[in-house]
Amino acid sequence: MNSILLTLVQFVATLAIAPFVVGLVRLFKARLQGRHGASPFLPYITYATLLKKQMVISKSTSWVFRLVPFVVLASTLFLVCVLPLVVFGGALSHLGHFMIIAGVLALGTAFLVMGGLESASAFGGMGASREMTLASLVEPAMIATFATFAVVTGAFTVDTMFASANILTSPALLPAIAALIMIALAENARYPVDNPATHLELTMVHEAMVLEYSGPYLAMLEYASGLKLTIFSLLVANVLFPMTLAVDATLIAIIMALGWMIIKVVIVSFLLALLESMIAKMRFYRMQEYLTIAFFFALAGLVFALIHITL
Amino acid sequence: MNFSFFVLLSLAGTLLAALVSCISAKGQGHRAVMTLLALSTGLGAIASAVFLLSGQSQLAISQSVWFFSTPFALSTLSALFFFLLNTVACLASVYAIKYVEQYAEIYNVRVLDGLMAIFVLGMQGVLLSSAPFGFLVFWEVMSISSFFLVMADKQAASVRAALFYLIMTHLGAGAILAGFLILSGSSIFEPFTRLAVLAQSLPPQTLFGVFLLFLFGFGSKAGLVPFHVWLPEAHPQAPSHISALMSGVMLKMALYGFLVMTFSVLPIRSSTEALIVIALGLLSAVYGVIYAVIERDVKRVLAFSSIENMGIIFTMIGVAMLVKSQGMDTFAHVAIGAALLFAIAHAFFKSGLFMGAGVMVHAAHSRSLEVMGGFSKRMPVFSGSMLILALAAAALPPFSAFMAEWTFIQNLVANLSQMSPFIQGVLVLVLVTMALVGGLALFAMIKLFGIGFLAEPRSEHAAHAKAPDALIAVPIFALAALTIFVGACAPWILSIIGFADLTSFETWHTNLVVAEATLNPLVLFDVLIALFLVVFVARRLLSNKKHERPYHTWDCGQPITSGMEYTATAFSSPIRFFFRMITRTKKNVIATPVLASNPWIASRIFSLDLRQIWYDVLYVPIQHACLWTSTQVRKLQNGVIQFYIALIFIALVVTLTIAL
Numbered sequence: 008m009n010s011i012l013l014t015l016v017q018f019v020a021t022l023a024i025a026p027f028v029v030g031l032v033r034l035f036k037a038r039l040q041g042r043h044g045a046s047p048f049l050p051y052i053t054y055a056t057l058l059k060k061q062m063v064i065s066k067s068t069s070w071v072f073r074l075v076p077f078v079v080l081a082s083t084l085f086l087v088c089v090l091p092l093v094v095f096g097g098a099l100s101h102l103g104h105f106m107i108i109a110g111v112l113a114l115g116t117a118f119l120v121m122g123g124l125e126s127a128s129a130f131g132g133m134g135a136s137r138e139m140t141l142a143s144l145v146e147p148a149m150i151a152t153f154a155t156f157a158v159v160t161g162a163f164t165v166d167t168m169f170a171s172a173n174i175l176t177s178p179a180l181l182p183a184i185a186a187l188i189m190i191a192l193a194e195n196a197r198y199p200v201d202n203p204a205t206h207l208e209l210t211m212v213h214e215a216m217v218l219e220y221s222g223p224y225l226a227m228l229e230y231a232s233g234l235k236l237t238i239f240s241l242l243v244a245n246v247l248f249p250m251t252l253a254v255d256a257t258l259i260a261i262i263m264a265l266g267w268m269i270i271k272v273v274i275v276s277f278l279l280a281l282l283e284s285m286i287a288k289m290r291f292y293r294m295q296e297y298l299t300i301a302f303f304f305a306l307a308g309l310v311f312a313l314i315h316i317t318l
Numbered sequence: 319m320n321f322s323f324f325v326l327l328s329l330a331g332t333l334l335a336a337l338v339s340c341i342s343a344k345g346q347g348h349r350a351v352m353t354l355l356a357l358s359t360g361l362g363a364i365a366s367a368v369f370l371l372s373g374q375s376q377l378a379i380s381q382s383v384w385f386f387s388t389p390f391a392l393s394t395l396s397a398l399f400f401f402l403l404n405t406v407a408c409l410a411s412v413y414a415i416k417y418v419e420q421y422a423e424i425y426n427v428r429v430l431d432g433l434m435a436i437f438v439l440g441m442q443g444v445l446l447s448s449a450p451f452g453f454l455v456f457w458e459v460m461s462i463s464s465f466f467l468v469m470a471d472k473q474a475a476s477v478r479a480a481l482f483y484l485i486m487t488h489l490g491a492g493a494i495l496a497g498f499l500i501l502s503g504s505s506i507f508e509p510f511t512r513l514a515v516l517a518q519s520l521p522p523q524t525l526f527g528v529f530l531l532f533l534f535g536f537g538s539k540a541g542l543v544p545f546h547v548w549l550p551e552a553h554p555q556a557p558s559h560i561s562a563l564m565s566g567v568m569l570k571m572a573l574y575g576f577l578v579m580t581f582s583v584l585p586i587r588s589s590t591e592a593l594i595v596i597a598l599g600l601l602s603a604v605y606g607v608i609y610a611v612i613e614r615d616v617k618r619v620l621a622f623s624s625i626e627n628m629g630i631i632f633t634m635i636g637v638a639m640l641v642k643s644q645g646m647d648t649f650a651h652v653a654i655g656a657a658l659l660f661a662i663a664h665a666f667f668k669s670g671l672f673m674g675a676g677v678m679v680h681a682a683h684s685r686s687l688e689v690m691g692g693f694s695k696r697m698p699v700f701s702g703s704m705l706i707l708a709l710a711a712a713a714l715p716p717f718s719a720f721m722a723e724w725t726f727i728q729n730l731v732a733n734l735s736q737m738s739p740f741i742q743g744v745l746v747l748v749l750v751t752m753a754l755v756g757g758l759a760l761f762a763m764i765k766l767f768g769i770g771f772l773a774e775p776r777s778e779h780a781a782h783a784k785a786p787d788a789l790i791a792v793p794i795f796a797l798a799a800l801t802i803f804v805g806a807c808a809p810w811i812l813s814i815i816g817f818a819d820l821t822s823f824e825t826w827h828t829n830l831v832v833a834e835a836t837l838n839p840l841v842l843f844d845v846l847i848a849l850f851l852v853v854f855v856a857r858r859l860l861s862n863k864k865h866e867r868p869y870h871t872w873d874c875g876q877p878i879t880s881g882m883e884y885t886a887t888a889f890s891s892p893i894r895f896f897f898r899m900i901t902r903t904k905k906n907v908i909a910t911p912v913l914a915s916n917p918w919i920a921s922r923i924f925s926l927d928l929r930q931i932w933y934d935v936l937y938v939p940i941q942h943a944c945l946w947t948s949t950q951v952r953k954l955q956n957g958v959i960q961f962y963i964a965l966i967f968i969a970l971v972v973t974l975t976i977a978l
Contacts, residue, residue, distance in 0.1 A: 058860050058861040059861065061865045061866060063866070063868075063869045064866055064868050064869070065869065065870060066868050066869065066870050066871075067773050067774045067870070067871050067878060068773070069692075069701075069771075070694065070695075070698055070702075071694050071771075071772055076857075077850060077853050080853045081846065081849040081852070082849075084852065084853065085845065085849050088845070099845060102842055104724065104728065104835065104837060106723065106727055106728065107715055107842065110720055111715060111846075113714055114709070114714045114715065117712070117714065120764055120768065121767070121772060124768040124772045124884065124889075125772045126871045127773035127774040127871050127880070128871045128873050128878060128882055129873075129882050129883070129884065131884075132883055132888065133884065135768065135884065136884060136889045136891065136892060139760075139764055139765075139889070140761070140893060140896075142757065142761075143758050143893070146753055146756055146757030147750050147753035147756075149753075150727070150750070151750055151753065154731050154749060157731045157732070158731065158734050163731075163834070163835035218872070219872070222861070222865070222866065223857060223860070227853070227857065291892070292895060295896045302750075309746060310746070313735060313742050313746075316735045317735075317742075
C-alpha cells in the first residue's frame with residue numbers, strides 16, 4: 008500500500024511539474040541572454056490551448072501517424088512510473104531494469120522517428136534520420152553507464168542502484184555520471200546536440216519530426232518531451248543527492264521530497280540554461296565524436312569500477 | 319504416450335507431399351501438395367510440442383538396418399528445433415498456396431513444391447539423426463534442395479548466387495565430414511554418444527583441429543563473417559517463403575549442429591576456442607548490422623539482419639563456452655538459455671519479415687525500398703503485423719528478442735565483478751558491442767518499416783498496392799502473434815526447454831530470474847498497455863476527437879510529391895558517414911550543366927557503390943590465386959604423351975608411398 012502511494016505521489020508530482028521545467032529553462036535562458044522572458048507557467052497555457060485547437064492531419068499519413076503521440080507519451084509515462092524521481096521504492100520500481108529503461112526510451116524514439124517519416128516531407132525525413140542516428144549511438148553509452156552503476160552497487164533496477172550509489176565511496180561513478188549528463192543532453196535534444204528553440208531546418212532534429220503535428224497531438228508530443236526533460240533533470244540530480252528522495256509514505260517525508268524536487272528542478276534548469284548560453288551547437292556530422300566521448304566516459308567508469316572491486 | 323509414431327507420420331507426410339508433386343500433372347496439384355505439407359509439418363509441430371510439454375528428455379523414434387543403423391531420436395534440444403522448423407514450415411506452406419500462384423508463370427510450380435517438401439524433409443532428418451551418417455545425408459538433402467530453390471526463378475543473378483551458395487555449403491559440408499572422420503577414426507556410423515567417448519582419448523591439438531573444422535562447417539552455413547558472403551546473395555534470390563525457411567530455420571540447423579558438437583561431443587578444454595567463437599560472433603553482429611542499415615534492397619536488409627542475429631547468438635554461445643572453461647557452469651547455462659530464446663524469437667520474427675517482404679515485393683514489383691512507401695495506408699492490417707515483427711527484430715521491449723537480450727546482459731553484468739581481469743575485458747567488449755549492435759539494429763528495422771510502409775508511395779506500382787490475400791496474410795499474422803506470445807511467455811518457454819532454474823513460479827505467473835534479478839514479462843506488457851490506455855482515455859476526455867481536417871503536408875508552399883521524401887539511401891546516410899572506415903562506400907555524383915551560361919543549373923546523377931569489403935579483401939584474392947594456380951598447372955598439359963605417362967607414374971609412386 009505504501010509503495011503504491013509513493014508511486015502515485017511521484018506520478019502526479021512529475022506530471023504536474025513538467026511544463027514548469029520547460030518554462031523555467033526558457034526563462035533562465037532569456038534572462039541570461041538579456042531578455043525579459045515569458046512566465047515559467049506559460050507552457051501550461053500553451054498545452055491547454057493546443058488541446059482545444061483543431062488538428063490538421065496530412066493526407067500523406069496513415070494510422071501510424073495517429074498512433075505515434077500515444078506511444079511516445081505512454082513510453083514516457085512508463086519511465087515516470089519506474090524511475091526514482093521523487094521517491095524510492097515505488098510499486099513499479101521492480102520493472103526499472105536498465106535494459107528495460109533503455110528499451111522503452113528506444114521504443115518512444117522509434118515511434119517519434121516514424122511520425123517524422125510519415126509527413127512525406129524532406130524536413131520530417133531529415134529529422135527522423137538524425138534522431139535515429141543519435142538514438143542508435145546513445146544506446147551503447149547508456150548501457151555502459153548503467154552497467155557501471157550495476158557493477159558498483161550490485162543492484163539491477165535503477166531504483167536500487169541510485170539508492171545505494173555513493174560517489175564518495177566509489178569514485179568510479181564520476182565518469183559514469185558525466186556520461187549520464189551527456190546522454191541526458193542528447194536524449195532531450197538540447198545543446199550541443201540539438202537546438203530546442205530553433206525552427207531553422209538545417210539545425211533541427213526533434214522539432215523537424217513533430218513539424219507536421221498540430222493541436223492535441225502536438226500537445227501530447229510536446230508534453231512528452233517536457234516530461235522527458237524533467238525525468239532526466241531529476242535523475243541527474245538524484246544520482247548526486249539520493250538523500251533528497253522520500254523512502255516511506257509519511258506526510259513529512261513526502262512534503263520534504265516534493266520541496267526538494269522543486270529545488271532540484273530549479274537548479275538543474277538554471278545550469279542547463281547556463282550551459283546552453285555558453286556553448287554552441289555542434290555540427291551534426293561531428294556528433295559521433297560527442298557520443299564517442301560519452302561512451303568512453305561510461306566505459307572508463309566501468310573499467311575503474313572493475314579495477315576498484317578487484318583490488 | 320508414444321509420440322514417435324506421429325513424428326514418423328510427419329516425415330512420411332512430407333515425403334508424400336514431394337512424391338505427389340512429382341506425379342501430378344503440370345500446373346496442377348499445387349494446392350494439394352502445399353496442404354499436405356502444411357498438415358504433415360503441423361503434425362510434426364504438435365508432436366514435438368507435446369513431447370516438450372511432457373517433460374521427457376529422450377525419445378527414440380526408430381533405428382532400422384537399411385539406414386545403416388542410424389538412430390533416429392528426439393532430445394529436448396532437437397525437439398525444440400524440430401518444433402521451430404515444423405511451425406515455420408507449416409505457415410510457409412499455407413503462405414505458399416496463394417503466393418506461388420501469383421508467380422505461376424515464373425516458377426516451375428511442380429518442381430518448386432517438390433523441392434520445398436524435400437528441403438523440409440532434409441531439415442527434419444538432420445534434427446532426428448543422431449549419428450554422423452544420417453546427419454550428413456540429410457544435411458546434403460537440405461543443402462542441395464535449397465541450392466535448386468535459390469535458382470527457382472532461373473534468372474542469371476539467381477543462378478550465380480546459387481552456384482556461390484553450392485560451393486560454400488559444400489566446403490562447409492566437407493569440413494563437417496572431415497571433422498566426423500577424424501573424431502570417429504574413419505567410421506561415420508557410430509552414434510554421437512559414442513563419438514563423445516572417442517573424443518576423450520584424442521590429443522588436444524587434434525580436438526582443436528576438429529573444432530575448427532566444425533566451426534567452419536557450421537559457421538559457413540550459419541552465415542558467420544567471414545564465411546557469410548553467400549548468404550546475402552542466396553537468401554534474397556529465393557522465393558519469399560523459401561527465404562523465410564532458409565533464414566528462419568535453415569540457419570538454426572547450423573546452430574543446432576554447432577551446439578550438439580561443441581557441448582555434447584567435443585570435450586571443452588581451453589578458452590581459445592571460446593574466444594574464436596566470440597570474435598566471429600561479434601564480427602558478424604557488427605558487420606551484419608552495418609550492412610543491414612545501409613542496404614536498400616528489402617530482402618538483403620533482412621539477410622544482413624540474419625547475419626547480425628546469428629552473430630549475437632554465436633556470441634552468447636561463445637560466452638557460454640568461455641565461462642564454462644573457467645568452471646562457471648551456472649553462467650554458461652544462462653547464456654545458452656538466452657541463445658536458445660533468441661533463436662526461437664529469430665525463427666518467428668525473421669520468417670514473418672521475409673514472408674512480409676514477399677508481399678511488399680509483389681506490391682512494388684521490385685525489391686528496392688526506394689520504390690516502396692505508402693503501404694501502411696493501403697494495407698493497414700498487414701502493416702500492423704509487420705510493425706510488430708520489425709519492433710521485435712529490433713529487440714525492443716516487450717517483444718521476444720528483448721527478453722533473450724535482457725537475460726543475457728543482466729546475467730553478464732551481474733557476474734562481471736567475480737571474473738579474472740582478462741575475462742572481464744572480454745565480457746565488457748561483448749557488452750558494449752552488443753549494445754552498439756542493438757542500437758543499429760533498431761535503425762535498420764525502423765528504416766525497413768519507415769521507408770517501406772510510411773508516407774507517400776514512391777512508384778506507380780506501390781501506389782496501387784492491394785491488401786494481400788487472406789491465405790498470404792494469415793501466416794504473417796500468426797508469426798506476429800507468436801512473437802508477442804514468446805515475449806510475454808518467455809519464462810514459461812524457458813522452463814519447458816530445460817531452463818527451469820531461470821524461472822520462478824508464483825501463484826499466477828512465471829518470472830524470469832537471472833542472478834537475483836527478476837522480471838515478469840507479462841507485468842511489463844500489462845503496464846505498457848495500461849499506460850497506453852491511460853493516455854488514450856485522457857486524450858478522449860481532454861480534447862475534442864472530431865475536431866480535425868485533412869490537408870497536404872506543408873512544404874514551403876509547394877505541392878508535396880514523393881520526390882520530397884527521404885529515401886532509404888538518405889535515411890541511412892549518417893551511419894554510412896560514421897562507419898565509412900568499415901563500409902568504404904563510394905558516392906558518385908555526376909553533374910552535367912543544362913545551360914552553358916550557368917553552371918549552377920545542372921542535372922545530377924547520383925549513384926552509391928555499396929562494396930562488400932570481405933568479398934574484395936578475402937574472396938577476390940583467393941579467386942585470383944586459384945586462377946593463377948590453374949594457369950600454372952595448365953602448362954603441364956603440353957601435348958607430349960611421354961610426359962603424361964611420367965606424371966601418372968610419379969603420382970602412383972607418391973600415392974603408394976603415402977598409403978603404405
